[in-house]
Amino acid sequence: MTSQTLRRRLHHGDIDGGRYDRFEASGIDSLNEPLLGSRDQDLNGHGFGDVLDDERNKERMHWTRVFSNLIAQWAQWFGSVVGWLLPFVSGSQNGANNHLPPLLLSPLQEARLKHLKQRLAVPFDGSFSEHQDALRQLWRLAYPDRRLPSLKSELWKEMGWQGSDPSTDFRGGGFISLENLIFFAKMYPEAFQNLLHKRDGDRSEWEYPFAVAGINISFMLVQMLDLQSGKPRTLAGQHFLELLGEDEMAFDNLFCVAFKMLDVQWLVKRASYMEFNDVLKSTRAQLERELALEDVESVRDLPAYNLLKR
Template sequence: MSLCSSCSQFGQPIVKIILMSSRTLRRRLHHGDVDGKRQEHFETSGLDSLSEPLLADDDYVENKKICTLEDPWDDERKKAQFHWTFIFSNLIVQWAQWLANVVLGSGSLIGRLLSFPSSALNMQNNKILPPSLSPLQEERLRSLRQRLEVPFDGSKAEHQDALKQLWKLAYPDRELPSLKSDLWKEMGWQGSDPSTDFRGGGFISLENLIFFAMKYPDSFQRLLHKQDGTRADWEYPFAVAGINISFMLAQMLDLQAGLPSSTSGVCFLKLLEEDEMAFDILFCVAFQMMDAQWLAKRATYMEFNDVLKSTRTQLERELALEDISSVRDLPAYNMLR
């Protein structure tokens, strides 16, 4: 069988598969922004707790059941047809990606006329080729990764002192409690011993909270005391939320890898070159953004993961905007006080 005749024979099934894939892809386009509008965004990999699969609507499920009943694979001829269809559809996808790289490359005329986000050419895993780093970027990235590798250790005097510093910044007019006291729950720790809440957040999440309290004290206090908007009866715990945000940022920016290759991670490298405290400032932006999402969704404690997922989505979109050379250029930065 010649290649041309094969294409002709299986052209319709290939088109059908591509169209079905397009419809499936469109179902995965979603985003709830702070203003309640729905924006298109591709799901990206990240925290395990944020990666539950999207559910199809009822009509889609019923259609799939009907197709299964009407088109059983009951003979070898249909199995062979599926085999060839799969092969040719993959060839078409590979050819299309190659053509996109050639025609839409940054050096081509069309590439200069049409502006596509870097993730558009590789939507499957949102990975791009990491750029070469300047000596300054290498140094700052290495320093940040070293911070991320430090776990919180409640037996270390340095870590104990950091917890005490956070309390004094949060409650300057109150007496410092012991390191194990129910008073810590008022700050949003889940128990009387804050050291049990860090887990994957590490010591950097405590540093992020201290930085937030020192750099943007007004925003920190308003979030700590839940002073903005109409709050839920069952609110998110402030301190534990901060730990989750630190962990989410490390995953989103691909900082555990040797060199970030996610779209957001590569964008962040530029911000890091501009300011060595870019991660800490981004933490403050993300925390303020998360609270805005929380209020807009009128969320309660059990919806925290959904709010954090929406926050990540919005933050990824802002990092991908053009003319963003520092964290302070992000639109959400203006929410900080």
């Protein structure tokens, strides 16, 4: 496979070989990892385990047993020390992923959270006319001067879908991920077009596919904000509930901020396709930090919101 061919496939998501084929999932909470990213294999399909021959495997097993015995003896001593220290350090850690007591929500927050959860529960269904129309709307917003293609066309790859049929790319992303993309295109058209056409910065030779990246971001936000739970109990999720009380479309606005933030991180790290998951994780960490700022009362108060204006 030539470098030029690989670039085309990675940019548009038209990837063969099975390693990046579509996941089979039916709900937004059924995915356990982002939809893009590296695997423990190189581009030629050779697993790292195939490099070792039988003799080296035997030698490894011998040293593994030796080190296991040493570690077991050390762990016995270390366990007693930790047991003595634990009372002094417990309660001092309050990471973003630790569950907190549920917040007492106002009636407005309750109603908006319920509505958001209803949106999250809707899977994408390519047989629904409403969902088909939404795909067509996204195309018109993305390419207002171009002819609308059929719902199965190679032209959809130009938007960053993995194949000629976008409906197969949603997996666990759900219909809300398509709504997020449409909201982005309508509310922040200049930022949307810049991301779609990769206009900012010095781009990687192997770029992330725009549309599928959007699905990843929607899924990441659901996890980060703990929206699968009855009431969010993570620090980021509880801060989000405060934003939701100020803005009914806080999730959609946060999606736009996160997408722009991801692209900025992408350029700063000089990342390429195989590093997408790493960039997504660092985007999540940065977003969690900004949500924790004391003076953030709406999405527009986030420092990264200013990126949408550039």
